[in-house]
Amino acid sequence: MANEKIILTGDRPTGKLHVGHYVGSLRRRVELQNSGKFDKIFIMIADAQALTDNADNPEKIRQNIIEVALDYLSCGIDPTKSNIFIQSHVAELCELSFYYMNLVTVSRLQRNPTVKSEIQMRNFETSIPVGFFTYPISQAADITAFKATTVPVGEDQLPMLEQTKEIVRKFNSVYDDVLIEPEILLPDNKACLRLPGTDGKAKMSKSLGNCIYLSDTEKDVKTKIMSMYTDPNHIRIEDPGQVEGNTVFTYLDAFCKPGHFEEYLPEYANLQELKDHYSRGGLGDVKVKKFLNNVLQEELNPIRARRKEYEKDIPEIYNILKKGSEVAREKAAQTLAEVKAAMKINYFEDAELIKEQAEKYGQN
Ligand code: ATP
Ligand code: MG
Secondary structure, eight states: OTTOOEEEEEEOOSSOOBHHHIIIIIHHHHHHHHHTOOSEEEEEEOHHHHHTTOTTOHHHHHHHHHHHHHHHHHHTOOTTTSEEEEGGGOTHHHHHHHHHGGGSOHHHHHTOHHHHHHHHHTTOTTOOOHHHHTHHHHHHHHHHHTTOSEEEOOGGGHHHHHHHHHHHHHHHHHTOSOOOOOEEEOOSSHHHHTOOOTTSOSSOOGGGTOOOBTTOOHHHHHHHHHTOOOOTTOOSTTSOOOOTTOHHHHHHHHHOOTHHHHHHOTTOSSHHHHHHHHHHSOOOHHHHHHHHHHHHHHHHHHHHHHHHHHTTOHHHHHHHHHHHHHHHHHHHHHHHHHHHHHTTOOGGGOHHHHHHHHHHTTOO
């Protein structure tokens, strides 16, 4: 159907989901799902992509499928409204990737800034797995297979969306108008584009071990917040403090809502007043951290409670994923058939071709 509004998004099952995923994409997905403005929503657990840099550790991926699924459900993804599926169970995605590979050059892949920094982070410089190097192409297959119009993700995914759009334009101009150019939907809040780790490093990432997980206990979250990176030069309470680049304030930017002050810190009217006091000096880290702890626990409490409920029936979760993968497969197969027809490699459905070849050999 033309003009359908379709969402595709997902996560790699390399660990449990953290609050970076939540503010970068997951919270938005739930809002979009509940807005009723989308015709279809596909949420992918990207196990095949996760294997591209974890080939020697399939057990890690296997263990984390259920964790990611539980995190989705506990955040409010509703399987009756959103289709959750497993990437490796939609074989059509591999086929699409294989054809898209012909439309992308090696030098174009080498310029992808996210892949570049991930290669550095993983010390892959001299031994980059081909699958990892080409994952932006496989991601283009994931997005286009579902004819996604909207992809809600964090900022690190911008280069992937650019690559996808290029493939779509190339495919449509070389073959036929089959694929849809997707739009990236980034968080509007700057702090959520790329939430830093609790160590102050540029990105909270499962692979860096600097995360607050959605499934962390109340106590764990508090411990992580109390030892969080702030301003290393803010030693005594009366010292003026730096707000910029101070992880605690970045998290407040990402999570704080107006009502929080009235509830937990009524001596300040809003976040700006708190920041001003910190900058002037006279406000200690502990007080700000305790406030952040209250704010974050309020957000995480209902997520934890829902998780407890879903944890009671694990086989049912696998069932949801299995059914979701079947639905996803149907949609991807439809697109693949259109792609193959556009590329004219649908020989057996092409009566014209068979007739033409027969005539060439003198048969009518
Ligand atoms: P890995 O280290 O295995 O790559 P990851 O923590 O980077 O894991 P992904 O599964 O690669 O997580 O990312 C899933 C989604 O979450 C993407 O949309 C990505 O943009 C978003 N995301 C991940 N980390 C953050 C973050 N720190 N801030 C905002 N969004 C994030
Ligand atoms: Mg990542």
